[in-house]
Amino acid sequence: MPTYTPPVADTRFVLDQVLKLDRFSNLPGFQSATPDMVEAILDQGGRFCADVIFPLNHDDASVTTPKGFKDAYKQLAEGGWIGLAAPEEFGGQGLPHVVATAFEEYLISSGVAFAMYPGLSQGAMAALHAVGSDAQKALYLPKMVTGEWTGTMNLTEPHCGTDLGLIKTKAVPNDDGTFAISGTKIFISAGEHDMAGNIVHLVLAKLPGAPEGSKGISLFIVPKFLPDADGNPGTRNGVVCGSIEEKMGIHGNSTCVMNYDGATGWLLGEENKGLAAMFIMMNAARLGVGLQGIGIAETAYQNAVAYAKDRRQGRALTGPAEPDNPADTLFVHPDVRRMLMEAKANLEGARALILWGALQNDLSHHAADEADRVAADELLGLVTPVIKGYLTDLGYQIATNSQQVFGGHGYIREYGMEQYVRDARIAMIYEGTNGVQAMDLVGRKLPRHGGKAAMALFGLISADIAEAKDGPQAELAGHLEKAVGQLQAGAMWLMQNGLKDPNNAGAAAYPLMTMMGIVAIGWMWLKMARAAQAQIDAGEGDKAFLEAKLITARFYAERVLPDAGALRRKLEGGAEAVMALPVEAF
Numbered sequence: 001m002p003t004y005t006p007p008v009a010d011t012r013f014v015l016d017q018v019l020k021l022d023r024f025s026n027l028p029g030f031q032s033a034t035p036d037m038v039e040a041i042l043d044q045g046g047r048f049c050a051d052v053i054f055p056l057n058h059d060d061a062s063v064t065t066p067k068g069f070k071d072a073y074k075q076l077a078e079g080g081w082i083g084l085a086a087p088e089e090f091g092g093q094g095l096p097h098v099v100a101t102a103f104e105e106y107l108i109s110s111g112v113a114f115a116m117y118p119g120l121s122q123g124a125m126a127a128l129h130a131v132g133s134d135a136q137k138a139l140y141l142p143k144m145v146t147g148e149w150t151g152t153m154n155l156t157e158p159h160c161g162t163d164l165g166l167i168k169t170k171a172v173p174n175d176d177g178t179f180a181i182s183g184t185k186i187f188i189s190a191g192e193h194d195m196a197g198n199i200v201h202l203v204l205a206k207l208p209g210a211p212e213g214s215k216g217i218s219l220f221i222v223p224k225f226l227p228d229a230d231g232n233p234g235t236r237n238g239v240v241c242g243s244i245e246e247k248m249g250i251h252g253n254s255t256c257v258m259n260y261d262g263a264t265g266w267l268l269g270e271e272n273k274g275l276a277a278m279f280i281m282m283n284a285a286r287l288g289v290g291l292q293g294i295g296i297a298e299t300a301y302q303n304a305v306a307y308a309k310d311r312r313q314g315r316a317l318t319g320p321a322e323p324d325n326p327a328d329t330l331f332v333h334p335d336v337r338r339m340l341m342e343a344k345a346n347l348e349g350a351r352a353l354i355l356w357g358a359l360q361n362d363l364s365h366h367a368a369d370e371a372d373r374v375a376a377d378e379l380l381g382l383v384t385p386v387i388k389g390y391l392t393d394l395g396y397q398i399a400t401n402s403q404q405v406f407g408g409h410g411y412i413r414e415y416g417m418e419q420y421v422r423d424a425r426i427a428m429i430y431e432g433t434n435g436v437q438a439m440d441l442v443g444r445k446l447p448r449h450g451g452k453a454a455m456a457l458f459g460l461i462s463a464d465i466a467e468a469k470d471g472p473q474a475e476l477a478g479h480l481e482k483a484v485g486q487l488q489a490g491a492m493w494l495m496q497n498g499l500k501d502p503n504n505a506g507a508a509a510y511p512l513m514t515m516m517g518i519v520a521i522g523w524m525w526l527k528m529a530r531a532a533q534a535q536i537d538a539g540e541g542d543k544a545f546l547e548a549k550l551i552t553a554r555f556y557a558e559r560v561l562p563d564a565g566a567l568r569r570k571l572e573g574g575a576e577a578v579m580a581l582p583v584e585a586f
């Protein structure tokens with residue numbers, strides 16, 4: 001059976017030494033995030049995840065949640081873990097997102113199917129908070145923050161997932177200001193379950209006479225039970241779970257077909273502006289899905305490391321490493337090391353990137369001046385498709401490589417590794433497929449405001465490179481500088497050739513997203529290496545941990561950053577060969 005230990009020391013290194021959260025102690029939320037408080041959250045939260053959630057991460061599926069989920073959910077809710085970053089006025093703890101994100105990684109690592117229940121609530125709460133009326137917020141948020149009620153997002157229909165302009169679900173106005181919602185939604189995560197007193201569905205639907213396409217979509221609150229005058233669950237609403245999907249992974253999370261038959265709904269936000277409201281929820285959810293990528297991969301990686309230390313096969317190429325044993329451990333083989341080092345370097349870098357992204361989320365709300373809030377918001381918008389797309393690609397790759405370390409034993413159920421591969425696969429698909437994330441990056445995020453966010457990001461990276469160039473991290477800075485150059489050249493090619501032929505932009509999108517992910521994680525490695533070096537020079541910290549950071553940074557520089565060059569050449573090949581073959585020739 002797999003095991004899991006929350007990587008608390010690594011999280012603390014990123015929060016304390018790399019992001020230096022104490023710099024923000026004057027901002028709302030951060031005041032309570034004292035080092036002691038953060039330490040308590042990570043230690044207690046990590047223990048809760050490892051002791052209570054992780055043992056439940058087996059593969060049962062049902063609308064009645066698997067044995068143990070209900071009690072664990074009650075503990076999660078009562079412990080206040082769901083509302084860590086929710087505003088205090090609605091019963092949350094008002095802590096920074098960057099701290100809540102650190103905890104959520106442990107929750108996902110302990111059981112992604114379980115973690116999705118509170119995860120979907122958080123997306124729904126983000127939309128309610130951003131566009132809900134005061135009355136809607138007062139009715140729903142306190143119950144969702146405490147976990148008494150959960151939330152869902154209902155976008156997908158049988159004939160449309162990516163192209164939501166095609167949705168058919170209808171919202172007909174009732175005389176009392178509510179709406180009658182009718183239609184079928186599919187693939188709705190956490191659409192039905194037995195862990196909460198009510199389920200608050202946020203549903204995309206069209207009003208009569210609404211404009212065609214995505215400009216005519218509105219968002220509605222459709223609770224499973226209609227709240228009574230006191231705000232408690234009352235009459236059953238006209239929405240039922242028609243069936244649950246039999247799927248490849250995340251079996252412990254219900255994926256439901258939801259049938260709406262004249263269900264009572266309330267408009268959330270403005271008429272025909274539903275997609276914009278839904279995007280608030282989706283942006284929060286996209287970061288959450290990026291976190292799923294690395295959260296699942298972390299557990300797979302930890303178990304691959306344990307197996308490689310234990311399993312003995314063959315001899316080191318340089319001669320027996322342990323002649324007294326009949327064979328050496330898997331760790332002597334460079335090819336096994338390749339998989340484990342790639343996993344370690346990408347995971348630790350991705351953890352830093354996602355925590356940096358969560359910090360931008362906090363700064364976009366709470367930074368002292370408007371210009372800093374806008375800058376943080378734009379940086380976050382730019383990296384969101386990269387965090388969702390690239391980090392979930394990495395998560396799957398790390399999960400299969402960790403399985404590979406087990407050889408045939410990774411393929412059979414007994415060791416639990418094949419579950420991580422199956423669980424990691426969905427993160428590349430939902431919340432907008434990774435191809436769609438790449439299109440969002442090149443079509444919307446990069447060109448936005450004349451490329452201002454991209455220039456700001458490049459400016460930040462260049463400043464760190466310039467500071468590192470004459471110091472002990474000069475070599476790493478040099479590798480990163482080359483990769484940034486490849487990325488900038490790729491983006492320039494895209495700007496010049498994407499307009500000439502839009503298929504060039506479509507064909508270049510994925511390699512560009514990947515390059516940007518590689519560079520962003522490389523940037524985090526430069527920051528981490530410099531922070532580790534500073535602690536070593538000051539004679540502080542755990543020397544072995546810090547030296548491992550320097551060696552892993554070097555691995556990333558030499559074995560991952562060079563991929564940016566090949567991706568640039570691929571990108572500059574343009575769309576011709578991609579689009580040339582007639583459909584009949586396939």
Ligand SMILES: Cc1cc2nc3c(=O)[nH]c(=O)nc-3n(C[C@H](O)[C@H](O)[C@H](O)COP(=O)(O)OP(=O)(O)OC[C@H]3O[C@@H](n4cnc5c(N)ncnc54)[C@H](O)[C@@H]3O)c2cc1C
Pocket residue numbers: 153154155156159160161162163186187188189190247255426429430431432433434435436439
């Ligand atoms: C387990 C699970 C849970 C889910 N949970 C939810 C949920 O809670 N709520 C919800 O609303 N939905 C949910 N979904 C739906 C999920 O978000 C969609 O499946 C996903 O967005 C893709 O839509 P689709 O399946 O219709 O694929 P399609 O849109 O048909 O896409 C098929 C392929 O074409 C590509 N493609 C489509 N359009 C374009 C384009 N314009 N440019 C480039 N490529 C394109 C896609 O990338 C994909 O590879 C879930 C799905 C699963 C499997």
